[in-house]
Amino acid sequence: MASVEEIFERYLSSRIFKDREKLLPDYVPEELPHRDEQIRRLATVLAPALVGSRPSNVFIYGLTGTGKTAVTKYVLRKLREKARARVEYVYINCRQNNTSYRVLAELAKYLGVKVPFTGLALGEVMKRVLRGLERKKRMLIVVLDEIDNLVKRNGDDVLYFLSRINEQLEKSRVSLIGITNDLKFMEFLDARVKSSLGEEELVFPPYNAIQLEDILEKRAREAFNEGVLEPGVIKRVAAIAARQNGDCRLALDILLKAADIADREGSPRVTLAHVDKARQEIEKNLTIDVIKTMPLHVKLTLAAVYLLTRRGVKTITTGMIYDTYKDLVTRVGIEPVTQRRISDVINELDMLGLINARVVSMGRYGRTKVISLSASVKSVEEGLSEDLIMKTVLGNTH
DNA sequence: AATCCACAGGAAGTGCTGGGCG
DNA sequence: CGCCCAGCACTTCCTGTGGATT
Numbered sequence: 001m002a003s004v005e006e007i008f009e010r011y012l013s014s015r016i017f018k019d020r021e022k023l024l025p026d027y028v029p030e031e032l033p034h035r036d037e038q039i040r041r042l043a044t045v046l047a048p049a050l051v052g053s054r055p056s057n058v059f060i061y062g063l064t065g066t067g068k069t070a071v072t073k074y075v076l077r078k079l080r081e082k083a084r085a086r087v088e089y090v091y092i093n094c095r096q097n098n099t100s101y102r103v104l105a106e107l108a109k110y111l112g113v114k115v116p117f118t119g120l121a122l123g124e125v126m127k128r129v130l131r132g133l134e135r136k137k138r139m140l141i142v143v144l145d146e147i148d149n150l151v152k153r154n155g156d157d158v159l160y161f162l163s164r165i166n167e168q169l170e171k172s173r174v175s176l177i178g179i180t181n182d183l184k185f186m187e188f189l190d191a192r193v194k195s196s197l198g199e200e201e202l203v204f205p206p207y208n209a210i211q212l213e214d215i216l217e218k219r220a221r222e223a224f225n226e227g228v229l230e231p232g233v234i235k236r237v238a239a240i241a242a243r244q245n246g247d248c249r250l251a252l253d254i255l256l257k258a259a260d261i262a263d264r265e266g267s268p269r270v271t272l273a274h275v276d277k278a279r280q281e282i283e284k285n286l287t288i289d290v291i292k293t294m295p296l297h298v299k300l301t302l303a304a305v306y307l308l309t310r311r312g313v314k315t316i317t318t319g320m321i322y323d324t325y326k327d328l329v330t331r332v333g334i335e336p337v338t339q340r341r342i343s344d345v346i347n348e349l350d351m352l353g354l355i356n357a358r359v360v361s362m363g364r365y366g367r368t369k370v371i372s373l374s375a376s377v378k379s380v381e382e383g384l385s386e387d388l389i390m391k392t393v394l395g396n397t398h
Numbered sequence: 399a400a401t402c403c404a405c406a407g408g409a410a411g412t413g414c415t416g417g418g419c420g
Numbered sequence: 421c422g423c424c425c426a427g428c429a430c431t432t433c434c435t436g437t438g439g440a441t442t
Contacts, residue, residue, distance in 0.1 A: 399442105400441105400442085401440105401441085401442075402437105402438090402439105402440100402442100403426105403437105403438105403439105403440100403441100404432100404437105405436105406436080406437085407421080407434100407435095407436085408433105408434080408435080408436100409432100409433090409435105409442075410424105410431100410433090410434100410437085411430105411431080411432080411433100412429105412430085412431075413429095413430090413431105414427105414428085414429090414430105415426105415427090415428085416425105416426100416427100416434095417424105417425085417426095417442100418423105418425070418435095419422105419423090419424080419425100420421100420422100
């Protein structure tokens with residue numbers, strides 16, 4: 001075991017990083033390669049704000065890691081500089097603030113209006129937001145990132161409110177920018193919200209391997225000392241990310257992790273082996289983190305799938321999972337939830353990417369879902385065993 | 399061609415939490 | 421204090437259905 005001094009000392013003498021910050025996910029670089037088209041279009045749409053006229057609402061589509069958030073922040077920052085305080089923007093992430101109430105509360109907080117984090121009626125929060133806006137006397141651009149999280153759970157009442165808010169405002173104006181990685185998102189919306197929100201649409205295509213390489217190359221020059229990357233490292237990282245729908249965030253994640261691993265090992269260079277290790281570790285940590293934070297019955301359901309898989313069952317169905325689940329539950333002395341609920345839980349696990357579920361008709365033998373584990377058996381095992389109850393349940397099941 | 403399985407998944411409601419407001 | 425609010429995990433009750441078997 002290295003002493004604290006040794007750890008710090010080694011970190012300071014690291015010859016790998018020049019500026020590690022440049023690889024962190026919230027860093028927005030001064031240059032966004034291969035997004036000129038999107039930057040130009042967004043700037044064109046927002047430009048009217050400079051002369052005090054309300055820009056059209058914008059809707060931005062694109063898979064994760066295609067630069068949607070980065071481009072939006074980039075353009076808005078420039079806009080605010082040029083506009084000299086006449087234009088402001090709020091950025092609200094709807095994955096963290098995933099209810100109608102929380103989004104409005106976040107907006108209120110930005111406006112300097114006091115709103116408790118629970119307890120009020122929605123209408124009351126809307127009133128306060130309105131009052132806060134009038135007091136501001138500004139052009140405000142509201143960015144709702146990962147907006148699909150909001151609508152799928154809560155419906156579009158907040159969106160409806162926001163999209164018609166200008167009718168109730170005299171001294172201020174509001175424009176909306178909605179960002180989503182769900183391409184079918186618009187279908188969920190009320191027609192009126194749809195037409196209002198989709199005044200302008202912007203699509204962010206995924207990066208291909210060559211573009212990713214280019215981006216990584218530029219970023220690596222800022223973040224690393226010269227010559228620390230073994231040849232082929234960037235190509236490998238780009239290739240992995242390109243396979244994952246051209247996800248640039250993932251690419252930067254892997255690169256950072258690989259460098260961290262190399263650093264920790266005291267290696268003077270980042271090698272291809274480090275990249276592979278980083279990819280595995282990221283994948284594993286992701287699933288373990290998800291599993292750790294799941295509620296008990298979801299964990300038990302996943303455990304049921306895990307057990308059936310380990311027993312070598314060929315086609316796992318909803319009914320089988322429910323039976324195994326009930327078995328596990330009674331073993332810990334808890335009341336089982338209904339099959340209806342487990343049916344939903346299975347869908348949740350599917351969406352989290354931990355399992356793979358698809359509806360299949362087996363004719364005479366009914367219509368059900370066929371489920372398979374899609375996360376690695378090992379990470380599931382590890383994720384579940386962090387839970388004390390799960391540990392005992394799985395412990396005496398062989 | 400009709401049947402019927404084993405669920406899917408919608409709708410509505412309940413009970414609880416953690417907080418309002420007057 | 422009593423009543424109201426949003427959100428959540430869950431229940432109850434329900435209708436719908438693809439296709440192998442009869």
